[in-house]
Amino acid sequence: MSTMIETETAADLLRSHSLRVTAPRVAVLRELSAIPHADVDTIARATRERLGSVSTQAIYDILAVLSGNGLVRKFEPAGHPARFELELGDNHHHLVCRTCGTMIDVECAPGKAPCLDAADDHGFAIDEAEVIYWGVCPTCAAAAVATP
Template sequence: MRENGLKSTSGRIAALEHLTAHPHTTANELHTALTNELPALTLQSVHNIVQDLTAHGIIRRIDPLGPGGARYETRTDDNHHHLQCVRCGRIEDVDCAVGAAPCLTPSDAHGMRILQADVTFRGVCAECDKTPQP
């Protein structure tokens, strides 16, 4: 953290450790997971932590469709994509689809230099596919 210009606090360390073990976690899920270890940690503090870690490039924010809001992960430097089940919301990492980063080339970049392509594939996971939808 210090290499990225952030003070190393117990909340930031705990959040980073949890996100390393549990990628694609929401701020609410992170707060719930950390309250046993850090009972004084507020939900607002967790939001501040993920904002700081994201702003300094330590974690990555993804914004999938559906309920739950933004999710966070520590895999930041490889321009990978995501696969999301449209029924249960499960999210998995998908390595770059084709070629080198940014993996996809838009038909018109409108004069911009492309740095990253965020792609979310949507489907139905095998577990949800076993259960008939009402």
């Protein structure tokens, strides 16, 4: 149950990153705090409900700026439009249901080496290890048994 952050909190977040404070940006940040793994369409819808009218392009621009400044994390599971979430610095991963697309946060395996280790980095400067777990959620698994 995420709770939506306050307008002032969102504005401060923007200021602390030297970004201009605008109504659409504040609204997008607030919605992101309330909707887990939101896609562009969902964010646009929610933002419009709050502000009356915002162009889709603006949503794309805002999300690009926010993720470019490390305020927001973007991830793109195969077969789904891009998803966004507030960057909380916890480097968690994602678990996606192959059947219904439900997405859940998963802790980075605890007590193990940080996920940034590749066995051999081939000279690359690796800055991120993206992990997506694919499977079937309990609900879909139950439905599959019921309807074979």
